[in-house]
Amino acid sequence: MISKSLRIGGMLIGYYRLCPRKAWWSVRGIAMEQESDAVALGRLLDESSYNRSDKHLEIEAEAPDGTPLVGKIDRANLKHGVLHETKKGRSCEDAHRWQLRFYLWLLHRNGVTRADGVPFSGQLDYPLLRKTEAVFLESEHYIELENNVAAISSLAIQEIPPPVLTQRSFCAKCSFEELCFG
Ligand code: SF4
Numbered sequence: 001m002i003s004k005s006l007r008i009g010g011m012l013i014g015y016y017r018l019c020p021r022k023a024w025w026s027v028r029g030i031a032m033e034q035e036s037d038a039v040a041l042g043r044l045l046d047e048s049s050y051n052r053s054d055k056h057l058e059i060e061a062e063a064p065d066g067t068p069l070v071g072k073i074d075r076a077n078l079k080h081g082v083l084h085e086t087k088k089g090r091s092c093e094d095a096h097r098w099q100l101r102f103y104l105w106l107l108h109r110n111g112v113t114r115a116d117g118v119p120f121s122g123q124l125d126y127p128l129l130r131k132t133e134a135v136f137l138e139s140e141h142y143i144e145l146e147n148n149v150a151a152i153s154s155l156a157i158q159e160i161p162p163p164v165l166t167q168r169s170f171c172a173k174c175s176f177e178e179l180c181f182g
Contacts, residue, residue: 006156007068008149010085013102014095016152018170020162025176027156053077054084061109063149071103081114083107086125091173096124097135098148104137105145
């Protein structure tokens with residue numbers, strides 16, 4: 001079964017926040033070409049736009065219920081304690097914020113802070129828009145992330161996908177649209 005080996009990552013959290021059905025496809029290993037292109041473009045923007053002293057970072061942690069969690073951070077400035085996530089556009093910005101909060105949560109769960117003890121913060125980078133947004137992890141986000149992880153674990157063992165979104169405007173931008181609506 002999928003749930004035994006499921007490790008929940010930041011992109012999956014973002015998908016879940018956008019549409020549980022999108023997360024359901026993703027835990028089944030289904031990724032569309034358009035998604036891969038977006039990831040590849042993100043990497044390209046990431047590598048061409050920013051400070052070379054920043055580092056890619058991978059973090060593993062456990063949720064309070066024991067679910068394994070993993071984070072692959074675009075760029076981390078360890079000296080200043082900032083995790084960066086690079087995105088093309090802001091149409092899914094709330095999901096972007098939660099993806100970054102999830103990474104900050106993994107550091108928190110592992111007790112990792114800056115050298116001076118201050119918690120890490122996050123920054124969303126939109127190089128095509130020449131914009132950035134600071135993201136912080138507040139204590140009220142812990143329970144929300146915990147709930148999201150539990151919900152994704154339940155979703156992963158569901159035999160049938162969650163219902164399609166009723167607000168179709170977002171679906172037009174989703175690479176699963178044909179799978180959902182034929
Ligand atoms: S097309 Fe719409 S309902 Fe289907 S996965 Fe994408 S966002 Fe969800």
